[in-house]
Amino acid sequence: MNSSDSIDCPKTHRVSIPTPLQIFSSVPCFPAMVGPFSAGGDRRVVRVAIVGDGGTGKSTLVAAMASESFPESVPPVLPPTRLPHNLYPDSVPLTLIDTPSSFEKQGARSEELKRADTVVLTYACDEPLSFERLSTYWLPELRKLEVKAPVIVVGCKLDLRNENQLVSLESLTTNIMQQFTEIVTCVECSAVTLFQVPEVFYFALKAVLHPVDPLFDYKRHGLTDPCVRALRRIFILCDQDMDGALNDEELNEFQVKCFNAALQPSEIVKVKSIVQQKVPAGVNSVGLTFPGFIYVNNMFLQKGRTETLWAVLRKFGYDNDLKLRDDFLPVPSMHASDQSVELTCEAVEFLNDIFQLLDTDKDLTLRPAEVDNLFDTAPESPWNNAPYKDAAEKTDMGYISLNGFLSQWALMTLLDPKLSLANLIYIGYKGNPAAALHITRKRSLNRKKQTTKRNVFQCYVFGSKQAGKSALLYSLLGRPFSNNYVPTTVEQYAANVIELKGVTRKILILREIPEDRLPELLSNQDFLAACDVAVFVYDSSDEYSWKKSRDLLEKVVKHGELTGYRTPCLVIAAKDDLSPLPRAVLDSFKVTQELGIKAPVHVSMKLGDSSNVYNKIINAAENPHLSIPETEISRRKKQNHQFHRSLIFALVGAAMAVAGLTACRVRAAKKNATTA
Structure with a gap:
C-alpha cells in the first residue's frame, strides 16, 4: 500500500465516552443538565495529526483504533485513516494522519501539522525520556511552526509501565499543562488492551468541536470574560420576569431549550442545594442567581464537559469565537x-x-x-x-x-x-x-428624483493640513475650540443630531479625510458612492490652503464624473476670525460660481460662529440636484442629452403628423369611393 493511499475504517457502532480524564478539579455533575452534543459549525471532517518520538506507539494507536484489535505488526508510517462519521455522538468523521518521526522527513511532517485541526502528541509510558521530550522538543517545535491547533498529550503503552514506578497522570502532567496552554487534555492508553483508545480520538474531536480556549482562562483558572458576558446575556434572556434570579419554571425552560429534557423537581432542589454549598450568593429566595448560574456552567467546564457548555452557548446563537453566528x-x-x-x-x-x-x-x-x-x-x-x-x-x-x-x-x-x-x-x-x-434608496436615484427619504447623511470633509477640518468635526460635537494643532493622520468621524426648523431631526456624520490619503482613496472607483455631500475646507487667511482645497475639489469632481457618482459639494472658508485674504476669497467665490454651486460658507469655530453650516450640509444632501458641480464636460453632456431629447420629440411629432395625414387621406379616399 502506498503512503498516499487511505484506509477507511468500517466500524459503524457508536462509542460511549465516559467522563474525560483531565487536569481539572473533580466536581459533581448533574446528569439531568448534561444534554446532547452540538458540533461546532458545519464540519465535514476533522484532521488529526499524530506526532511524537519514534517507537512511542503512534502507528499502533491508529491501527488499533481502525481495527478494534491490537495489530501484531504495522508499517513505520500508516496512510491516512478515515474513521466513520457515526463513531462519536457529534457525527463528524475523523481523518487520522500518522506522521514520520525521522529528521529527514521533517518537512512532510511540518506540512501535516500546519493542516491539522488538532494534534495528538504521544509518549511511551514505559520510557520517561519520551515524556521529557514533549517539553524539550515537540511542544517548542509546534510553537516554532506556529501550529494553532489544540494538543492532546497521549501516553501510549500503559500496559508496559513498571508497576513499581506508578505515578498519577495529574502529578505527571500538571507542570507541562501550565507551561504549554495549548494542551487541552492528557490521557493514557494501551493499544494491547484497547484501554481508552477510543477516548484519545474523542478528546481530539472534542477539542475542535468544543474548544476549551474560548471558555477557560488558564491564568485566572476560571471562565474567560467573553464567556461570562455570553452567559450573562443568556441569563437575562431566561430571566423572563426580570427579578434577577431563575425560578424553578425558568430554570426548567432553560433546560428544555438547551437539552430537550425537563428537570424533575428533585433535580432542581439538588442543583440549588449544591450551588448554595459552594456559592452562598448563588441562590436566593426566588431561585438561581447569576453567580449560581455561572457556577453551574463553570462546573461542567471543570468536569471536562465542554460539550455541555457549548450546547448552551450554541443554542443561543454563539460561534466558536463567542460571537453571534451569521444565521x-x-x-x-x-x-x-x-x-x-x-x-x-x-x-x-x-x-x-x-x-x-x-x-x-x-x-x-x-x-x-x-x-x-x-x-x-x-x-x-x-x-x-x-x-x-x-x-x-x-x-x-x-x-x-x-x-x-x-x-x-x-x-x-x-x-x-x-x-x-x-x-x-x-x-x-x-x-x-x-x-x-x-x-436606503440609491443615492443616484435620489438625485434623479431630486428628493430623498434618508435620515442619516454622510459628509466627506476634505481640505489641506491646518485648514480647520477637525475643528468643524469638534464643533458638531459641541466641543470647545482649541488652539493646539494635532495633525489628522487617520480618518475620524463625528456624528450628531441636527434639528431642521425645529421639527425634522436628521443625523449628520462627518468623515474627515486626511490630505495625504486622498490619492489612495481616489483609486477606489466606489469611493464617492457612500458620500451624500463633499465639503472642502480652507483657511480663508492662507492662499496656499485655498489653492490646495481647490485642487482637491477639482480631483473629487473629476472622479465623480468618471465614476458616475457626482456628489453635491460645499466650500467652507474657515478661520473667518483671522484677516481674510481678498484674493483667495474672490477666487473661491468665482470657482463656486463657475461650478454652479453655493458660495463659500464663512465660519469661525474659534468665535463660535458656524453660520448654520451643518443645516446647510443637510439641505444640500436633501436637495442634491442644487449643489452638484457643473463642469464644461457635464454641461456638454447635458446639452447633448437635451438636444437628443428634443430631436426625439421632433421625430416623434413628425411621425405622428405623417401618420395623421395618411389617415386623413385614407378616410377621404374611402368617402369618395362610397359617393361614387
Missing part, C-alpha cells in the same frame, strides 16, 4: 454601492427605551460606567476603539447625551451593519432582527 444576523444585502443601511423606527424606539432605562438619575445623559454596563452582555464594548471612540456628543464630564447615543448607533449601523445588529441583540433587542435595519 442569527439577517443583515439586509445592498445591491448597489451607493446604498446604505439605517436603523428602522422600531430599532430607534428600542434604543430610546434602553437609554431611559439606563438613565437612572434622569439627567438625560449616560455616564461611561452606564454605557459599559449596557454592553456587559456583548463580547466587548464596540465604542471603546476607533472609529467610534469620541465620535459622539458628550458633556464635559464625559457623559453621553441621547442625541450622542442615537448618533453613535447610526454611525455604527452605517459603517458596520452586522456589528450594529449583533450589538442590538446582545443588549436585549427581542424584535425580529430582520426588521431592525433597512436599506
